[in-house]
Amino acid sequence: MSSTQQPPVLCLRQVAKHFGPVTALKSVDLQVERGRVHTLLGENGAGKSTLMKILAGVHSSSAGEMWLRGEPYAPATPQEAARSGLAIVFQELSLCNNLSVAENILATREPSRLGWISDAKLVATAKALVDDLGLPINVHAKVGDLSMAQRQLVEIAKGLSHDADVVILDEPTSSLSDSEAEILFRIIGRLTERGKAVIYISHRMEEIMRLSDDITVVRDGEYITTLKKDETTTSELISLMVGRPMENMFPPRLAEPAESSATPLFSVQGLTRPSEFSDISFDVGAGEILGFFGLIGSGRSEVMNALFGMCHAEGKIRLDGETVQLADASDAIKKGLGFVTENRKEQGLVLNQTVRANITMASLSQISAGGILQNARERRQASEEVSRLGVRTHSIETVVGTLSGGNQQKVVLAKWLATRPRVLILDEPTRGVDVGAKFEIYRLIRQLAAEGTAIIMVSSELPEILGMADRVAVMAEGRLAAILPVAESTPERVMAHATGQHA
Numbered sequence: 001m002s003s004t005q006q007p008p009v010l011c012l013r014q015v016a017k018h019f020g021p022v023t024a025l026k027s028v029d030l031q032v033e034r035g036r037v038h039t040l041l042g043e044n045g046a047g048k049s050t051l052m053k054i055l056a057g058v059h060s061s062s063a064g065e066m067w068l069r070g071e072p073y074a075p076a077t078p079q080e081a082a083r084s085g086l087a088i089v090f091q092e093l094s095l096c097n098n099l100s101v102a103e104n105i106l107a108t109r110e111p112s113r114l115g116w117i118s119d120a121k122l123v124a125t126a127k128a129l130v131d132d133l134g135l136p137i138n139v140h141a142k143v144g145d146l147s148m149a150q151r152q153l154v155e156i157a158k159g160l161s162h163d164a165d166v167v168i169l170d171e172p173t174s175s176l177s178d179s180e181a182e183i184l185f186r187i188i189g190r191l192t193e194r195g196k197a198v199i200y201i202s203h204r205m206e207e208i209m210r211l212s213d214d215i216t217v218v219r220d221g222e223y224i225t226t227l228k229k230d231e232t233t234t235s236e237l238i239s240l241m242v243g244r245p246m247e248n249m250f251p252p253r254l255a256e257p258a259e260s261s262a263t264p265l266f267s268v269q270g271l272t273r274p275s276e277f278s279d280i281s282f283d284v285g286a287g288e289i290l291g292f293f294g295l296i297g298s299g300r301s302e303v304m305n306a307l308f309g310m311c312h313a314e315g316k317i318r319l320d321g322e323t324v325q326l327a328d329a330s331d332a333i334k335k336g337l338g339f340v341t342e343n344r345k346e347q348g349l350v351l352n353q354t355v356r357a358n359i360t361m362a363s364l365s366q367i368s369a370g371g372i373l374q375n376a377r378e379r380r381q382a383s384e385e386v387s388r389l390g391v392r393t394h395s396i397e398t399v400v401g402t403l404s405g406g407n408q409q410k411v412v413l414a415k416w417l418a419t420r421p422r423v424l425i426l427d428e429p430t431r432g433v434d435v436g437a438k439f440e441i442y443r444l445i446r447q448l449a450a451e452g453t454a455i456i457m458v459s460s461e462l463p464e465i466l467g468m469a470d471r472v473a474v475m476a477e478g479r480l481a482a483i484l485p486v487a488e489s490t491p492e493r494v495m496a497h498a499t500g501q502h503a
């Protein structure tokens with residue numbers, strides 16, 4: 001960390017942005033200094049990513065001024081921004097699944113500067129970068145075969161493949177586990193030591209308090225204030241961000257789960273898929289929340305995919321004591337299952353369709369009569385879910401791809417809530433969601449449980465599991481290491497099982 005006397009490397013004054021009728025930014029000021037981590041904090045839809053895209057030359061601003069190293073700055077294209085010394089790791093992954101890691105990392109290099117390069121040179125350059133950053137990734141692998149966490153690390157390597165004065169990281173840890181996040185934090189430390197300015201965006205308060213030097217709060221597209229980390233607290237930041245104080249992170253349980261009857265609502269026995277997971281057995285009762293914790297790569301998401309009929313696995317699945325065969329996802333939906341996936345961009349949403357179409361697409365049978373869609377009912381249902389979840393959207397006819405990341409996540413949830421599932425699987429349900437909206441989502445999960453839904457909640461955030469679940473299933477290396485009542489679960493105990501260190 002250097003002194004704060006030098007002039008800011010990047011300076012923004014009254015920057016505004018309108019998208020047609022939508023005002024994404026009203027007026028934002030920002031001063032970023034070399035050698036420091038400057039966090040941008042704000043609720044979903046506050047305008048953080050939009051501001052970063054203006055800096056990165058993806059959007060042009062509607063008003064305001066910017067200076068980089070004291071010179072007026074207004075990049076017309078991402079290439080121009082990169083040439084000026086600005087690097088960005090985007091919030092939504094921008095990788096090509098059918099290309100290799102090496103090809104993806106170097107894809108944004110300008111051909112004129114790179115010229116023609118051989119495959120061997122490409123691989124060597126990418127490998128040197130990945131090694132330098134200390135990322136545990138094989139540069140030959142196809143991106144489509146990587147986990148979400150690995151893809152995010154590739155996205156980071158891609159963003160850092162240019163030498164830059166200002167590095168922007170937009171929610172880089174949203175699908176990283178703690179150990180992978182540590183790798184990123186080390187990289188950030190090295191960048192600031194080399195005098196780079198880092199602009200950091202995250203909804204995870206612990207890491208914000210740990211990494212930041214300066215924190216700027218934005219609310220509804222407006223600049224609120226800039227504080228030094230050492231001179232503020234988490235609760236002060238949260239109340240600045242949401243505009244009101246927030247006491248509890250987790251809403252209370254609405255009712256004790258019903259006494260476990262003879263036949264649990266949902267029961268899984270001996271679920272096995274060779275080389276991914278084996279012998280997974282557990283029950284979830286009506287009204288119960290079963291947390292699923294495991295390090296990335298432990299097989300959690302693979303198990304959830306199999307439970308939803310998205311891939312084949314040996315073993316028995318019972319609903320109300322009856323054995324069910326789930327041929328595919330639509331079969332699973334028919335039988336009363338819902339699945340909020342961790343990968344909203346590929347599996348959860350149709351990005352170029354409206355909020356309305358996305359919310360109702362899994363529950364069309366409920367809003368059709370004689371096989372014909374009832375438009376008024378469809379609109380009513382979509383509007384209800386939008387207000388229930390507080391999705392920040394101009395209207396239900398807005399294209400989902402233009403919503404902020406956290407609001408897209410709320411649409412995925414709305415879609416599954418609309419199906420009124422009996423068993424709901426939630427894989428990282430609050431990924432990228434701000435603290436205020438998280439509370440709303442937790443409240444909804446509690447409400448669904450109170451209505452008798454059996455809930456399986458996968459999360460890599462241990463506080464979330466311990467705050468919400470009744471029991472915790474811990475996975476390690478494709479197996480269930482333990483199922484613990486939450487009352488007997490400490491973070492240490494759960495981690496010991498997850499890392500295989502439990503005696």
Ligand SMILES: Nc1ncnc2c1ncn2[C@@H]1O[C@H](COP(=O)(O)OP(=O)(O)OP(=O)(O)O)[C@@H](O)[C@H]1O
Pocket residue numbers: 019022023024042043044045046047048049050051091392393402403404405406407432434
């Ligand atoms: N291309 C676009 N067209 C229309 N509206 C847009 C577009 N991009 C962003 N918006 C709108 O601008 C507002 C700010 O979105 P932005 O993505 O900047 O929020 P954010 O602060 O990054 O939120 P999150 O924490 O959820 O990522 C939102 O209301 C969003 O719907």
Ligand SMILES: [Mg+2]
Pocket residue numbers: 048049050091170404405406
């Ligand atoms: Mg964003």
